[in-house]
Amino acid sequence: MSHFYARIAPGASVTTHRAIFMTIHNHDSLQAFSFHDIPADCNHGAIHATLETPTELRAAWPPPPSRSAESPILMLDLKLIQHQPATLSKALADRHSGLDVDAFLALDARRKELIAAVETLKSRRNAASAQVGAMKRQGQDTSELQRELGGLSDEIARLDAETDKAKDAVHSWLLTVPNIPDASVPIGRDENDNVEISRWGAPREFDFTPKEHGDIGEHLQGLDFRRAAKLAGSRFVCCFGWAARLDRALAAFFLDRHAEAGYIEVSPPYLVNRATMTGTGQLPKFEEDLFRLRDWDYYLIPTAEVPLTNLHAGEAIEEERLPLGYCAATPCFRSEAGAAGKDTRGLIRMHQFTKVEMVRFAHPDASYQELDRMRDHACGLLELLELPYRVITLCTGDMGFSAAKTYDIEVWLPSQRVYREISSCSNCTDFQARRADIRYRPKGGKTAFVHTLNGSGLPTGRTMAALLENFQQQDGSVAIPPVLVPYMGGMERIEPA
Numbered sequence: 001m002s003h004f005y006a007r008i009a010p011g012a013s014v015t016t017h018r019a020i021f022m023t024i025h026n027h028d029s030l031q032a033f034s035f036h037d038i039p040a041d042c043n044h045g046a047i048h049a050t051l052e053t054p055t056e057l058r059a060a061w062p063p064p065p066s067r068s069a070e071s072p073i074l075m076l077d078l079k080l081i082q083h084q085p086a087t088l089s090k091a092l093a094d095r096h097s098g099l100d101v102d103a104f105l106a107l108d109a110r111r112k113e114l115i116a117a118v119e120t121l122k123s124r125r126n127a128a129s130a131q132v133g134a135m136k137r138q139g140q141d142t143s144e145l146q147r148e149l150g151g152l153s154d155e156i157a158r159l160d161a162e163t164d165k166a167k168d169a170v171h172s173w174l175l176t177v178p179n180i181p182d183a184s185v186p187i188g189r190d191e192n193d194n195v196e197i198s199r200w201g202a203p204r205e206f207d208f209t210p211k212e213h214g215d216i217g218e219h220l221q222g223l224d225f226r227r228a229a230k231l232a233g234s235r236f237v238c239c240f241g242w243a244a245r246l247d248r249a250l251a252a253f254f255l256d257r258h259a260e261a262g263y264i265e266v267s268p269p270y271l272v273n274r275a276t277m278t279g280t281g282q283l284p285k286f287e288e289d290l291f292r293l294r295d296w297d298y299y300l301i302p303t304a305e306v307p308l309t310n311l312h313a314g315e316a317i318e319e320e321r322l323p324l325g326y327c328a329a330t331p332c333f334r335s336e337a338g339a340a341g342k343d344t345r346g347l348i349r350m351h352q353f354t355k356v357e358m359v360r361f362a363h364p365d366a367s368y369q370e371l372d373r374m375r376d377h378a379c380g381l382l383e384l385l386e387l388p389y390r391v392i393t394l395c396t397g398d399m400g401f402s403a404a405k406t407y408d409i410e411v412w413l414p415s416q417r418v419y420r421e422i423s424s425c426s427n428c429t430d431f432q433a434r435r436a437d438i439r440y441r442p443k444g445g446k447t448a449f450v451h452t453l454n455g456s457g458l459p460t461g462r463t464m465a466a467l468l469e470n471f472q473q474q475d476g477s478v479a480i481p482p483v484l485v486p487y488m489g490g491m492e493r494i495e496p497a
Contacts, residue, residue: 077434078174081101081104081105081108081174082105082108085101085102085105087180088101088177088180089101091180091181092177092178094181094187094396094397095178095181095396095397095399096189096396096397097177097178099173099176099177103173104170104173104174107166107169107170107173108170110166111163111166111167111169111170114159114162114163114166115163117159118156118159118160118163121152121155121156121159122156124152125149125152125153125156128145128148128149128152129149131145132145132146132149172284175278175284175285176284176285178399178401178402179401179402179403179404179428179429179431180404181396181399181404181405182368182404182405182427182429184393184405185393185394185395185396185399185404185405186393186395186396187395187396188395188396188397188398189395189397189398190395190397190398191398193395193397193398194392194393194394194395194398194408195392195393195395196390196391196392197391197392197393197407198390198391199388199389199390199391200379200382200383200388200389200390201383201386201387201388201389201412202388203388203412203414204388204414204470206414207474208474210414210415210469210472211415211469211472212345212346212415212416212469213346213347213413213415213464213465213466213468213469214345214346214347214465216468216469216472216476216478217243217347217464217468219476219496220242220243220476220477220478220494220495220496220497221240221241221497222239222240222241222242222243222244222246222494223237223238223239223240223243223347224237224238224239224240225237225238225345232351233351234344235336235344235349235350235351236350236351236352237347237350237461242488242491242494243464245488245489245491246460246464246467246484246488247354247460247461247464249484249487249488250458250460250463250464250484250487251329251354251356251460252487253381253483253484253487254327254329254356254381254457254458254460255327255329255356257377257380257381257384258325258327258356258358258377258457259327261325261377262325263325263326263327263358264324264325264326264327265326265327265328266304266307266308266311266326266327266328267328268301268304268307268308268311268328268330269301269307270300270301270330270331270333271293271298271299271300271301272298272299272301272306272307272310273297273298273299274297274299275313276306276307276310276313277290277299277306278435279306279309279310279313279432279435279436280305280306280309280310280402280432280435280436281400281401281402281428281431281432281435282299282302282306285401286401288335289302289334289335289336290302290333290334290335291333291334291335300333301330301332301333302332302333302334303330303332303355303357303454303456304328304329304330304332304355304356304357304359305357305359305454307328308326308327308328308357308359308454309359309432309436309438309452309454310436311326312361312436312438312450313436313437313438314436314437314438315438315439316439316440316441316447317361317438317439317440317441317450318440318441318443319363319440319441319442319443320443322361322362322363322366322440322450323360323361323362323363323366323370324360324361325358325359325360325361326358326359326360327356327357327358327359327457328356328357329354329355329356329460330354330355330357331352331353331354332352332353332354332355332459333351333352334350334351335351336349336351346465347461347462347464347465348420348461348462348465350461353459353460353461353462354459354460354461355456355458355459355460356456356457356458356459356460357454357455357456357457358374358377358378358425358453358454358455358456358457359452359453359454360373360374360452360453360454361438361440361450361451361452361453362450362451362452362453363440363450363451364429364430364448364449364450364451367427367429367451367453368405368427370427370451370453371405371407371425371426371427371453374425374453374455374457375391375407375409375425375455377455377457378409378423378425378455378456378457378458379391379409381457381458382409382411382422382458384481384483385463385466385467385481385483385484386470386481387411387412387463387466387467387470388411388412388470389409389410389411389412389419389422390409390410390419391407391408391409391410392407392408392410393405393406393407394406394407394408399426400424400426402426402428402431402432403426403427403428404426404427404428404429404431405426405427406424406425406426406427407424407425407426408421408423408424408425409421409422409423409424409425410422411462411463411466412466412470413465413466413469414469414470414472415469420462421462422456422458422459422462422463422466423455423456423457423458423459424455424456425453425454425455425456426453426454426455427451427453428451428452428453428454429451429452430449430450430451430452431452432452433449433450433451433452434449438450438452467481473493475496476496477493477494477495477496478493478494479492479493480492480493480494
């Protein structure tokens with residue numbers, strides 16, 4: 001790989017004197033670039049550029065700064081918004097987002113207008129500066145021209161500040177725009193408009209009234225919500241004995257199956273910075289759903305999707321590595337800010353829970369096939385556990401912010417006689433890749449944004465809830481599915497004490 005850099009002379013039309021450090025993956029095509037301040041002790045000469053080897057370049061210039069929340073973020077393709085606003089308007093209307101594309105176009109027009117005005121004034125200033133130099137060499141009085149230069153500089157500074165504000169306004173608006181739904185996604189407002197596409201397994205018919213999983217777990221002295229509330233508050237649980245072992249067994253079982261399917265297991269940080277949360281779309285729109293450390297730029301992860309997807313932020317993955325899959329079992333932390341009064345008892349909606357997550361990086365031409373594969377990986381786990389489930393396609397109004405298409409997998413809960421979500425598998429197309437700058441590099445071609453996918457595979461708490469309810473026995477015991485017996489140390493049944 002070769003690199004290109006340039007030093008910019010004083011008076012050039014840039015806000016500050018910077019070195020433009022550009023990474024060129026092919027000598028004849030620019031793929032990505034970023035700006036770095038020129039060292040203070042660097043001599044400013046005329047504009048010039050040189051191609052150098054990576055080793056020479058690293059020796060001449062400091063390394064690029066680490067990615068931060070202030071790094072440029074592309075979100076959706078800006079050209080699509082500028083040249084096909086009707087396409088985005090329809091997508092936003094289908095999502096019931098309430099965002100106004102015309103408002104953005106006005107912001108963007110103002111940004112362009114200010115940039116043009118600044119460039120015009122800088123051109124005038126450069127011409128006046130050259131005239132001052134020529135007049136001085138001829139011994140002429142330049143005081144009036146220098147006063148004009150001072151006025152131009154003040155006006156440029158004022159417009160530069162306005163331009164920065166306009167850019168921030170455009171950037172802030174773009175950060176709130178959700179992904180565009182795929183054409184195959186059903187149009188609808190909420191969960192009532194989702195479309196069921198398949199079912200597996202027949203719900204068991206009980207000859208007694210099935211109990212709710214929380215009651216079963218407390219009766220078997222494995223789940224303790226009261227002590228958890230004493231330690232932390234509502235929406236927490238303490239697992240003892242068989243429940244703690246089952247939680248661990250489920251995570252191990254899921255990870256083993258994903259490894260067999262080709263996923264690479266990762267143990268990522270549970271704390272991530274703002275840039276990482278922004279890359280996957282949790283920030284800035286959903287900050288109230290997150291737990292943040294006071295006085296630190298760290299957030300507790302709501303899902304391992306966040307660190308796993310951002311593993312390749314700012315990188316280009318070689319095409320031959322695609323599709324590339326990762327999995328991780330991590331605790332997940334969610335404020336459940338919008339769930340007041342919902343599922344206040346049991347394991348369905350917790351502030352802290354363990355989940356195994358699947359993340360895949362795919363070629364844009366194959367990402368929807370990969371979505372189907374990921375869905376099948378999650379479904380396969382439920383089939384091995386002998387848990388009845390159904391698969392639905394979420395409608396436009398019920399999809400997550402970053403998703404272009406989502407399948408929800410819902411497991412049967414006998415106590416409620418309903419299917420409840422246990423996995424959500426989404427294709428985010430290039431939405432997250434643009435935000436986090438994740439690309440793939442074809443052999444001999446230009447880099448392009450990769451497609452990212454994520455899915456639950458599976459949460460241990462909700463899976464435990466489903467197992468307790470579906471495998472409960474009339475005597476109060478709970479049978480262990482055969483595939484889990486080795487992970488439970490040979491235990492075939494959870495018996496009352």
